[in-house]
Amino acid sequence: MGQQEGCIAHHFSRYATLSENDRRQLDALEGTAIDATKGQVIWHEGDLVRDFCALRRGWAYSFRYMEDGTRHILEIFLPGDIIGLHEFSFRYRLSSVAMLEDGEIRTVANRQLLSLFRESSSLMSVCFAVCSYRQAVLSERLVHLSRRSARQRVAYLLLKIFCRLQYNDDDSSESFRLPLSQQQLADALGLSPVHVSRTLTAFRQEGVIKLAPGWVTVLDRPALASEGGVVGCLQDRIAHTA
Numbered sequence: 001m002g003q004q005e006g007c008i009a010h011h012f013s014r015y016a017t018l019s020e021n022d023r024r025q026l027d028a029l030e031g032t033a034i035d036a037t038k039g040q041v042i043w044h045e046g047d048l049v050r051d052f053c054a055l056r057r058g059w060a061y062s063f064r065y066m067e068d069g070t071r072h073i074l075e076i077f078l079p080g081d082i083i084g085l086h087e088f089s090f091r092y093r094l095s096s097v098a099m100l101e102d103g104e105i106r107t108v109a110n111r112q113l114l115s116l117f118r119e120s121s122s123l124m125s126v127c128f129a130v131c132s133y134r135q136a137v138l139s140e141r142l143v144h145l146s147r148r149s150a151r152q153r154v155a156y157l158l159l160k161i162f163c164r165l166q167y168n169d170d171d172s173s174e175s176f177r178l179p180l181s182q183q184q185l186a187d188a189l190g191l192s193p194v195h196v197s198r199t200l201t202a203f204r205q206e207g208v209i210k211l212a213p214g215w216v217t218v219l220d221r222p223a224l225a226s227e228g229g230v231v232g233c234l235q236d237r238i239a240h241t242a
Contacts (some may be wrong), residue, residue, distance in 0.1 A: 037102050
């Protein structure tokens, strides 16, 4: 994503061919850049829904706390992702969102999006496609993470992040940053940090991945995909419309 390209236009262009006017309208939605720091909570579950945001730089995640005080990480957001759009029709936030590292966000008021929908039915259709894709991602994740072993869950999550990064950046490198602690990985997978640590160590010893602080290198992608039960990337199945 170029420095002058808006996050929303860049994100929406994955689902449809946008005209120059479409891009201008989407770029006009984005507010001024807001610096966000590692650990900063962007919004809390139960807050009033007034806006959504584009993640210009850095990684973030959404989460909920269970009744026993444990945390469950629902989604991991990468640079260029749109956060909170699925809550557009709700009054209160369905989950909290926090930064995994220092970054930059740009907020968009929901009323601005409503005004845009009145002017452009085509952009409203693209927005629907974006939300439909998010639902497909969550459905796929539920299938892959329920009733599966620690090895299968870890392999699935690593490969999905790897695929998303390659798709977003058009990068063929086998190495990628992973700014999540073992506790955060555990919260995303429904495992204990001990299970995550043992599984990562096993994959490293088997020559499937290579680990460095904050980095993962995929050495044997077919083995990782087989372990995680992943066949292709969901992004490749998007029906790109005119």
